[in-house]
Amino acid sequence: MNILRLAFLNFKNSFKNYLSLMLSLAFTILVFFNFLNLIYSDVFVELGQRNKNYIDMLLKVCLAVLLCFLFFFLWYATNVFLTRRKREIGIYVFMGMSNQKIGSLYLVEISFVGMTALVMGIGFGALFSGLFQMIMGAVSDLAVDVRFGISIKAIKMTSVSFMCMYLFFALKDFWNITRSSVLNMISAAKQNEYLHVKPIVLLLKAVLGAGVLILGYYYANKGGRYDTLTNAFWAVLLVIIGVYLLFGGLIPLVFQLLVSCKGFLYRGQRCLWVNQTIFRMRKNYRTYAMVCIMGICSVTALATGFAMRSRYENMVAFDTQYTFQFLSNQSDIGTTTETLIDGNDVTYQSALCALSPDSERLLATYMDVSQMHLLLSYSDIVRAAQAADVTFSFEEPADDEVYYLSHLVLLSFIGNGEAEPVEIAGKTYRQTERIMIPYLGYLQKELGCLYVVSDKEYERLQAQSGVYYICNYKLADDTVFWEVRAAFDAIVSNTDENYTARVSIDPFSNEGEWIKALHSLCIFMFLVFIVASGCIMFMKLYNDSFEETQRYAVLRKLGFSTRTLSASIAHELVTAYLLPFAVMTVSAYFSVLALGKMMRADLFGIYVVSTVVVSAVFAAFCGLSIVAYQRTLLSARDRR
C-alpha cells in the first residue's frame, strides 16, 4: 500500500474525529473569504471618494488583523492535529517505516484535511456571501445597494493565503516528526503524567502575573494628555503577558489549594471535576489564555462598535441641532436673517450675544474668528437650551469659573488630562466643566474657545469687550435647505466693519457614512473573535474528550451513574469556560475604560451590554461542548 492510499484511508476512517478541526478551519476560511469578497466588491464606491478612502483604510487594518488571526489559528489547529496524530502514526514505527515516511504520511493526510476545509470554507462562504453582505449592510445601516456577487479574486486570494500558511505549518510539523524520537512518538499519550509543577514555581508565576496584570490595568486607566497611545500600547502588552502568567500560575495555584483542602474537595463530584480541571489547566493554560485574550478583543470590538454607532448618532444630532447659525458683529443680524427666512417654518430658534474680550487683537492678527475667546452668559445659554428643548442641568458657574462648550470627537489620542486654567482679559478662570451637549450646535465645533461665564462676570466684561451676535434656526423642512442657503449667501461678509459668518451643514450629507462602516467592521471583528475563541475552546475540549475515554470507562466500571458523571462533566466544562470569561470580564472593563478615555465618554453601559452578549455566546459554546463531551464519553451504547 503506498503512502497516498494509506493517508487517504486514515483520513476516511478518522473523518468524524477530524470534523471539528475541519469545521473550525472552514469557518476561518469562510470569514476570510467573505471579508475579501467585501473588499473586492464595489459596494463602498457609492459612498463617495472621501468615505471610500476612510473605509479602505479601515478594511486594510481589519485585513491585517484577520491575516494575523488566520496565522495563529492555523498554528494552533495544526499543533492540536499533530499531537493527536503523533500518537497514532507512531505505531507505524513498528511496521518498519522511517520517520521521513511517517512525516510524508502526515503531510499527505494533513493536506487532505486542509483541502477539505478549504473547499468547505469557500463553498459555504460563496453560499453565504449574499447573506453576509446583507447582514453587514443591515448592521451598519449603510446607504449602499447589496449585490450578490462572488469575486474570483477573493477566491484566489483566500486560497493562496490559506495554502501558503497551511503549507508552512504542515512543513513545520513534517520537520518536527522527522526529528522526533520513536519514544516521543509512541509515548505522546502518556505525557499527561509529567505535568505536575512545583508549587513555588506556580506561586512565582502567580505573583508575577497578578503584578503584571494590575500594571496593565493601571496603564489602561492612566490619565495624562499626550501619552494615551503609549499607555494603550503598554496596557495591551502587559495584559497579554499577565493573562498568560495568570493562567499558568495563579489559577492552577488556587485550584491546587482547593485540592489540598479536603473538606471542600470531598463533597459530591468536586473530587472528580476539580482534579480534572487542575489537570486540564496545567496542560492547556496557553489555550485558556489565548481564548481569554480573544474574548477581551471581542468585548472591546463590540463595545467599540456600539460606541461608534452611538457616537455617530450623537455627532449627527450635534451637527443638525440647528439648520442655520449666524455669528456677526452686526446688531441687526437677527432682523436680517428673519426677513430672509420668512415663509419657511422654523421648529425652534434662539438669539444671544457673545463677548470677545480680545477680538480686535485676534481679528487683526488671524482674520479668523475660530481662534477667538467667545464668552456667553449663563442665562443666555439656559434660554437657548430651553428654546431648543434640550435639558440644561448645570448650576451657574462661580465668578472665577468657566464652562467650556466643546464638541464630540470620534477618537482622541490626547487625553482629557487636568483642564488648564484660562486667562481672559487679564483674569484667570478655572475650567470646571467640559460640556459636550449641542446647546449651540455645530458652532461649538467651529469655534475653538466658547466659554460660559456667570451673569455677573458677563456684565463686568461687557464694558471691555467686543460684542458678537449669534442667531440659530432649525427649519422644519430640510428639503428647502439649498434654497434658503442661497438666500443667505448675500449677507455673508468678512470685513473688519461687517463680519457675518453663516454655519450650516447639509442635512442630507453622507460624510459620516464611513463611521457606520467602522461600526459594522467592529461588529464583524467581534463575531470573528468570539466565534474563533468559542471554536478553539470547543475544539480543545472535544479533542480532550477522546483522551478521557479510558478514564471514564474506569469510572463507569466502578459503578458511577451516568447522571453523576454527566454532572461532573458539566461542572468541569462550565469551569473551563468560566475562568477565561471571568478574567476577560475584568480585563475588558479596563480596555473599554481606555476606549472611553479616547472617546471622552462613559462607556460603562456599553461595556455591560457587550459583556452580556459575549457571555451569551460563551454560554452557547459551553452548552455545545458539554453535549459533545457527554456524547463522546457517555454514549448510549456504553451506558450499561
Add this chain to the structure above:
Amino acid sequence: MNDKKVVEIKNLIKRYGARDFQTTALKGIDLTIYKGDFIAIMGPSGSGKTTLLNILSTIDKPTQGMVMLDGQDVTRISNKALAKLRKDKIGFIFQDYNLLDTMTLQDNIALPLALDGAAPKDILARIKELAAAFGLEAQLRQYPYQLSGGQKQRGAVCRALITNPEIIFADEPTGALDSKAGKDLLQCLCKVNESGQATILMVTHDPHCASYAKDVYLLSDGTIKCRINRGNDRKEFYNRIIDLQTSIGGDFA
C-alpha cells in the same frame, strides 16, 4: 462461615453469536457465595472465567438463569438500579489498577465515598484506617505515576473497600505485579477477609495466587468441574490445585 448469601447463581447460561453460530460460554452454572467467603475461580483459557465475572459484576447479562446479588435479581432490574448496585454493593479490583492519573492516591481512594455524598470527615477517617491497614500512609499524597505497581494495586484495593461493599470482584489482581508485590497484596486481601471486612471472588490463572483463597472452583468448558477447600495448610492446598490443574489439562496461562 456466615449464613448470609451474598451471591446466588442458578442455572446460569451465556451464549454468544447469532442463532445458527452460537457459542455457549457458560453451560448452567450454580454457585452460592456466603458472607466472609474468599473464592478463587480458576480455569483454562476459554473456560468462561471472564464471562462469569462480567455477569456477576453486572457488566454483562446472562442468556438464561438467575443471578441474585444481595437479594436482588440483577437480570431483572433497570440499568439505573444496576449502576446503584455496582456502586453500593460491589468493589472492583482490576489487573491494571485503573487508578485515575489526574488525582493523588488519597483522592482516588476517596472518590467512591465522595461521589456517594459521605461527609469529608468520615471519608478522611476511613482513608486513614485503610491506608494504615495496607501500609500506604506515606504514599497518600502521591500521584499514581509516582507509585510502584504493588502500591497502586493496594491503593486500588483500598478504593474497592472504602464503601464497605458486600463483595469484591478481583480480576487477576496480581497479573501485573512481581512475585513479592503479588504476595504482599494477597496477604492484605486475606487479612481483610479474615477480619470480616470483605467477601472476595477472585478470578485467576495462577495456582499460587489461588492458594490464598478459602475455596477454589475449577471451571472448564463452561461448567464448574470441582471445588476444593483450603483447609489449614496453604502449601498442601497449592499442591492439590496443581494436581487438579494437571488432571484437567488445557492452557491455564
